[in-house]
Amino acid sequence: MRKSIYTFFITSILILSFSSNVVLAQNNDDKELALAITIDSAVYHESGDVVDYKINYDVFTQRVFQKLHRNSSDWKEYIQVFKEQLRLGDLLVEQIGNNGEYAFVKILENNKGNKSLLYRVLKGDGWLDYNEMLLAQNHYGAWQIIDIYFYSGGAFFSDIVATMLAEENPDLVTNKLYQESLLRIRELYGYNQQGLYGNTLTSYDSLSNYFKKQKSPRLALIQAQAAQGNLSELEALKDKYLIDYPFDKSIRLLMSEIYGAVDNYELSKLMLDELSDLIGGDDYLLLREAEIYLSWQKGSKSKKILKKLIKSEVYQTEARLLLLDVYYSEGNYKNLLDELLKVSDEVGVAPKEILPEEQYHQFYISSYWTRYKKLK
Numbered sequence: 001m002r003k004s005i006y007t008f009f010i011t012s013i014l015i016l017s018f019s020s021n022v023v024l025a026q027n028n029d030d031k032e033l034a035l036a037i038t039i040d041s042a043v044y045h046e047s048g049d050v051v052d053y054k055i056n057y058d059v060f061t062q063r064v065f066q067k068l069h070r071n072s073s074d075w076k077e078y079i080q081v082f083k084e085q086l087r088l089g090d091l092l093v094e095q096i097g098n099n100g101e102y103a104f105v106k107i108l109e110n111n112k113g114n115k116s117l118l119y120r121v122l123k124g125d126g127w128l129d130y131n132e133m134l135l136a137q138n139h140y141g142a143w144q145i146i147d148i149y150f151y152s153g154g155a156f157f158s159d160i161v162a163t164m165l166a167e168e169n170p171d172l173v174t175n176k177l178y179q180e181s182l183l184r185i186r187e188l189y190g191y192n193q194q195g196l197y198g199n200t201l202t203s204y205d206s207l208s209n210y211f212k213k214q215k216s217p218r219l220a221l222i223q224a225q226a227a228q229g230n231l232s233e234l235e236a237l238k239d240k241y242l243i244d245y246p247f248d249k250s251i252r253l254l255m256s257e258i259y260g261a262v263d264n265y266e267l268s269k270l271m272l273d274e275l276s277d278l279i280g281g282d283d284y285l286l287l288r289e290a291e292i293y294l295s296w297q298k299g300s301k302s303k304k305i306l307k308k309l310i311k312s313e314v315y316q317t318e319a320r321l322l323l324l325d326v327y328y329s330e331g332n333y334k335n336l337l338d339e340l341l342k343v344s345d346e347v348g349v350a351p352k353e354i355l356p357e358e359q360y361h362q363f364y365i366s367s368y369w370t371r372y373k374k375l376k
Contacts, residue, residue, distance in 0.1 A: 048089025099124030
């Protein structure tokens with residue numbers, strides 16, 4: 001089961017890298033914050049067992065079996081199996097890989113009073129995702145994790161496990177049409193991973209009406225249409241999705257990336273702004289906004305955001321690195337040199353390892369660099 005879980009987790013969540021309105025809780029409980037920091041630290045130190053200890057597997061297992069449309073007590077037999085074999089903490093560590101980041105952002109609370117912990121997920125290649133850890137209190141009043149929602153795939157971890165169980169134990173799903181559609185969703189992820197986007201479209205069409213309305217398969221379909229350049233179909237799918245899920249964050253994360261890839265920077269920024277509003281803001285998204293403005297050839301707006309981040313000492317090094325590209329695009333080699341030397345000192349790396357000479361040739365033949373080399 002462990003191997004199956006890992007394989008399906010990776011293909012279900014990472015391949016797509018690409019509810020209700022959620023607002024920032026006004027009074028964060030110390031216990032909730034302590035739990036958030038504990039998880040943050042555990043993932044950073046690759047201590048997945050610490051995360052697993054914070055999961056309420058009784059509730060999580062019930063959520064899995066609800067996805068299988070089973071109301072019997074069969075789920076009780078799987079509690080210990082899940083505890084021993086899922087090891088969600090290790091999966092989170094493996095998800096970010098080398099040079100990645102799993103960082104706590106804030107505590108969220110929806111209009112029903114349900115709370116979750118928001119984490120930002122960054123991989124070394126710049127891939128961005130957010131996870132929401134759903135919380136509930138046990139009989140002793142302690143906060144525990146009952147599920148995790150992955151923005152990039154529009155799915156809960158319980159959805160992933162339910163699909164895996166439906167494949168390994170078909171008898172758990174009495175409705176065979178439901179089972180076929182459940183397993184076909186996995187095919188969507190596989191086809192997108194292989195670049196077989198036409199197969200994704202065909203497989204989506206064969207889903208039951210129930211599953212055609214769910215977030216995860218619709219996001220996979222949108223990604224396939226985008227990859228094929230079917231922009232009119234893409235827009236129609238996005239518009240209908242937003243009608244059905246007006247406060248969804250997954251669609252906005254995905255569409256910001258898609259619009260950026262086709263150079264529609266205005267809509268890319270709009271989706272990013274809406275995502276930021278829905279999660280109550282995240283300073284990291286300001287870096288993404290600055291990147292959009294730079295690609296949009298609006299260097300002055302990008303520069304304004306980056307200087308603000310540097311001044312506030314939030315993502316200071318990352319902001320300086322992006323500011324280097326702004327100055328290079330402007331031909332402002334004097335300021336570029338100043339920032340480059342600051343970054344070099346901060347990270348302890350030689351300037352040419354930060355800005356490769358073959359990519360920034362004009363800077364390295366400028367009088368500012370030549371003079372610096374002579375004085376050094």
